[in-house]
Amino acid sequence: MMVDSFLRLAVQSVTAPRDVARLLLSIRPGTEALVTGFALVVVLNALVFGLSRLLLPDGGMAGAVILDSPFAFMVLQAATLVATIAALTWAGRGLGGTGGFADLAVLMIWLQALRVLAQAVVLVVMPISAFLGAVLVMAASALGVWIAVHFIDEAHALHSVLKAILVLIVGIVGMAIALSIVLSVIGITPDGVTGYV
Numbered sequence: 001m002m003v004d005s006f007l008r009l010a011v012q013s014v015t016a017p018r019d020v021a022r023l024l025l026s027i028r029p030g031t032e033a034l035v036t037g038f039a040l041v042v043v044l045n046a047l048v049f050g051l052s053r054l055l056l057p058d059g060g061m062a063g064a065v066i067l068d069s070p071f072a073f074m075v076l077q078a079a080t081l082v083a084t085i086a087a088l089t090w091a092g093r094g095l096g097g098t099g100g101f102a103d104l105a106v107l108m109i110w111l112q113a114l115r116v117l118a119q120a121v122v123l124v125v126m127p128i129s130a131f132l133g134a135v136l137v138m139a140a141s142a143l144g145v146w147i148a149v150h151f152i153d154e155a156h157a158l159h160s161v162l163k164a165i166l167v168l169i170v171g172i173v174g175m176a177i178a179l180s181i182v183l184s185v186i187g188i189t190p191d192g193v194t195g196y197v
Contacts, residue, residue, distance in 0.1 A: 010114055017147045021154035024106050034105050041112035042081065046074040048119045055127065083178050084108060088152060088171035095163050095170075097156025107151040115144065 013020045029037070050070050085104045092099050118140035126133035145168070152171075153164035 006113075010117060013110070013114060013147050014143055017150035018154050020110075021107055021151045024110055025103055025155065027106070028102075029106055031102075034102060034109070037109045037113075038078070038081065038105070041109055041116060042074055042078045044116045045077050045112065045119070046070050048116055048123060049073055052119070052123055055123065079182065080175070080179060081108065081112060083175040084171065087174035087178065088167060091167045091170040091174060092152060092156035092158070095156075095158065095167055097158050097163075097167065099152075099155035099157070103155045104152075107155055111144065111148060111151065114147070115140075118144075 009020060009023075047070075050073075085101060085108050088108070089099060089101045089104045092104070118136070122133050122136050122140070125136055148168055149161060149164045152167050153159070153161060156164070156167065158164055158167070
């Protein structure tokens with residue numbers, strides 16, 4: 001039953017992202033639930049990534065050594081997600097939005113759960129057809145942007161898709177700058193990560 005509900009909500013996230021955003025925002029999960037959801041999507045992303053490394057060792061990721069360890073991948077994934085949530089909160093507030101960190105967190109955590117589902121599907125399809133797998137990756141990326149824009153619009157009550165797109169662009173740029181500064185401070189160069197972007 002839970003799987004059916006998850007899949008229905010996943011489909012609805014594509015067909016009616018605003019409705020899903022309103023539903024998720026109305027739940028108002030506590031800090032413990034957010035942290036648990038956050039940890040779950042980070043671990044699941046790492047598991048799917050680890051499986052992809054085993055099943056598709058030459059999947060265009062050769063040469064990136066920083067993420068050979070699942071733990072290193074989880075740390076980077078967690079840092080990226082936190083930075084993204086913070087950047088989208090800050091960017092939205094800068095454009096007159098009203099969403100808080102917790103609002104953006106619940107929506108971005110759900111978006112990461114959808115990403116895990118998409119990656120799992122690609123992982124099944126890729127060994128059968130690399131072309132179809134590549135098409136699915138592009139489609140999933142486009143749908144991810146579509147969902148994110150509507151989620152941001154609802155979270156910040158911007159009432160403008162264009163403003164939401166601007167928030168997404170500014171947020172991603174801000175997250176990338178912040179993350180690159182942190183990585184450079186701890187001695188990790190972009191060469192070690194670019195294969196995974």
